[in-house]
Amino acid sequence: MSFMKDKGLADLSLKKEVNSPLQKKMFFDILRIRRIEEEISRQYSDQEMRCPVHLSIGQEAIGVGVSANLKPGDYVMSGHRSHAHYLACGGNLDKFIAELYGKETGCTNGLGGSMHLIDKSAGFLGSVPIIGSTISIATGLAFETKRRKKSNVTVVYFGDSATEEGVFYESLNFAKSLNLPILYVCENNEMSVETPFSKRRHQQQKIVDIANSFNIESLCSDGQICEGVYGNAKYLIEGIRCGEGPKFIELMTTKLVEHCGPKIIGMESEGVCDPLTYYKEKLLNDKIIIQKDIDVYEMDIQEEIKKAFDKAKKAKFPSRDKLKANIFYKGEK
Numbered sequence: 001m002s003f004m005k006d007k008g009l010a011d012l013s014l015k016k017e018v019n020s021p022l023q024k025k026m027f028f029d030i031l032r033i034r035r036i037e038e039e040i041s042r043q044y045s046d047q048e049m050r051c052p053v054h055l056s057i058g059q060e061a062i063g064v065g066v067s068a069n070l071k072p073g074d075y076v077m078s079g080h081r082s083h084a085h086y087l088a089c090g091g092n093l094d095k096f097i098a099e100l101y102g103k104e105t106g107c108t109n110g111l112g113g114s115m116h117l118i119d120k121s122a123g124f125l126g127s128v129p130i131i132g133s134t135i136s137i138a139t140g141l142a143f144e145t146k147r148r149k150k151s152n153v154t155v156v157y158f159g160d161s162a163t164e165e166g167v168f169y170e171s172l173n174f175a176k177s178l179n180l181p182i183l184y185v186c187e188n189n190e191m192s193v194e195t196p197f198s199k200r201r202h203q204q205q206k207i208v209d210i211a212n213s214f215n216i217e218s219l220c221s222d223g224q225i226c227e228g229v230y231g232n233a234k235y236l237i238e239g240i241r242c243g244e245g246p247k248f249i250e251l252m253t254t255k256l257v258e259h260c261g262p263k264i265i266g267m268e269s270e271g272v273c274d275p276l277t278y279y280k281e282k283l284l285n286d287k288i289i290i291q292k293d294i295d296v297y298e299m300d301i302q303e304e305i306k307k308a309f310d311k312a313k314k315a316k317f318p319s320r321d322k323l324k325a326n327i328f329y330k331g332e333k
């Protein structure tokens with residue numbers, strides 16, 4: 001089931017080419033991210049991962065569909081719920097798991113944990129849990145790429161609550177005024193911790209209309225259907241690459257996990273669309289994949305995940321000197 005029919009959302013995917021190698025890649029990317037996060041969920045209670053985790057389960061189609069449009073040299077930034085974004089844009093699995101374990105081999109050298117992932121080699125310039133903070137940092141990145149006349153596109157992901165921060169409005173204004181090459185991606189799961197969207201905004205207000213009011217081309221679309229996300233993001237990102245300036249997309253989604261922590265809630269209510277189940281059934285029906293492909297891939301992923309966890313557990317914690325290296329306060333003399 002799709003949000004699209006119910007809410008009249010944009011679907012440009014039908015107008016854009018989606019071929020079977022790309023479909024397979026996107027499906028396997030969603031499956032891989034799901035299995036990685038399920039393993040985090042399983043091992044979390046051992047209390048060796050000491051950072052809070054905000055799992056992306058249920059929202060994976062967004063990072064995967066958007067990332068399928070990115071090129072080397074593009075930049076990605078995110079917030080507290082960033083695992084899927086990091087992995088989808090090519091973040092290194094070993095470094096990611098090691099980061100959750102606080103080890104020096106982690107992508108942020110074990111100093112950041114789940115909510116501070118950085119991997120320059122993947123163009124993932126960072127996640128920060130202060131709501132809305134990376135919207136302005138990513139806007140600054142886009143400003144810098146434009147100033148240096150580079151062709152990179154910057155993508156920044158944030159949740160619906162971030163659109164309630166002043167920095168969101170300032171950033172959109174700045175990006176539009178200077179025609180910056182940035183895609184703002186709002187993952188609207190209609191919750192801010194325990195407060196539903198309906199209690200935070202007037203019923204008539206839509207996030208996509210805020211971006212439209214800055215004269216930024218904006219779409220609202222279903223975030224659970226990967227090909228739809230891909231097609232809509234493709235349309236917007238191509239426009240950005242052609243010099244059309246900032247674009248905005250609001251993706252309606254559902255997280256199938258508690259706000260923070262390892263608990264997977266699953267599809268409790270009727271009508272909830274799991275992007276993994278939906279895509280698997282679609283590709284099996286359309287004969288793009290067969291069950292045997294999935295079984296083989298599942299085995300490969302399990303092996304890859306096991307190796308990453310084993311390596312992370314055996315790795316060293318950062319030394320005391322490294323822990324102190326980047327702090328400004330040096331203590332009383």
Ligand SMILES: Cc1ncc(C[n+]2csc(CCOP(=O)(O)OP(=O)(O)O)c2C)c(N)n1
Pocket residue numbers: 080081129130131132158159160161162189191192193259
């Ligand atoms: C500036 C700021 N205010 C409050 C918080 C506490 N906080 C952490 S997550 C969160 C809600 C996040 O909701 P949303 O951005 O919609 O993302 P979701 O968790 O639903 O993916 C809040 C308010 C924070 N991290 N930063």
